[in-house]
Amino acid sequence: MPTPAAVMTRRLRAFEARAVELRQRITALEEEAAQVDREIARWRIGSEIWDEVEQELRGDAGVAAVSCSPSDNREAPADAEVGSPAGAGAGAGTGAGGESRYVPQRQEDSDPSRLPGLYSKIVEFVREAQEPVRAREVAQALFGEGAGRSRQEGVRCQLKRLVQRDWLTSADGREFTAAG
Structure with a gap:
């Protein structure tokens, strides 16, 4: 035993x-x-590329989504205007219609209406909201109730980039509020 x-x-x-x-x-x-x-x-x-091509074919070129890749996270030169081609020869990405994909760092006198593409609409929507908003809510406001997961993820990427550039704030990366 x-x-x-x-x-x-x-x-x-x-x-x-x-x-x-x-x-x-x-x-x-x-x-x-x-x-x-x-x-x-x-x-x-x-999926984002597909959406961009579809929008371009429909004539909605100004609504093209910006990718969430780190290589697209370049900052504009301090003296460059939003939408100007400054730095375009140095490998800077441009959106459809020649609009700049730069999201400049927010300054005290920065005007969100000068942000490229949907960024200005996103900042305005978040500023008008009474409480913190989520990516799904912003995507639905911009694209309607049928905004799919792909659009929501694109908007989430744009929201996070706006946080990086001090246009918005987020404590947890899920809920966003206007800065300052």
């Missing part, structure tokens, strides 16, 4: 082996989840 100490040691080793097995499965699942996240990002970008 086995001793209590031997039974406890055997059970301890079984639990330790199970913990190792579970950690290996967790690692494999994390790698799989990362791959799925990359595919999600790829499909979102494709």
Whole structure:
């Protein structure tokens, strides 16, 4: 008959082996989840490009979405006007119709109506709201009740960029209010 100490040691080793097995499965699942996240990002970008092309074909070129990629997160030179081609030769992105994709850092005397594309409409909507707003609410206000997940994610990206540039504030990255 086995001793209590031997039974406890055997059970301890079984639990330790199970913990190792579970950690290996967790690692494999994390790698799989990362791959799925990359595919999600790829499909979102494709969907945004599709929307931009559709809008351009319909003549809604001024509504083209701005991507959420870090490479598109360039700041405008301090003396460049919003919408001006300053820096365009240096690889700066421009939206349809030549409008600048720059979102300048907010200054005390900055006018949100001079922001490119939908950014000015987003800032105005958030300023008029009585309480913090979410991306879904902003997307519905801009695109109607049928604003899909792709549009909501595009708007969320724009809201976060406006927070980075001090046009809006957000404590949690989900609810947004006007700055200053």
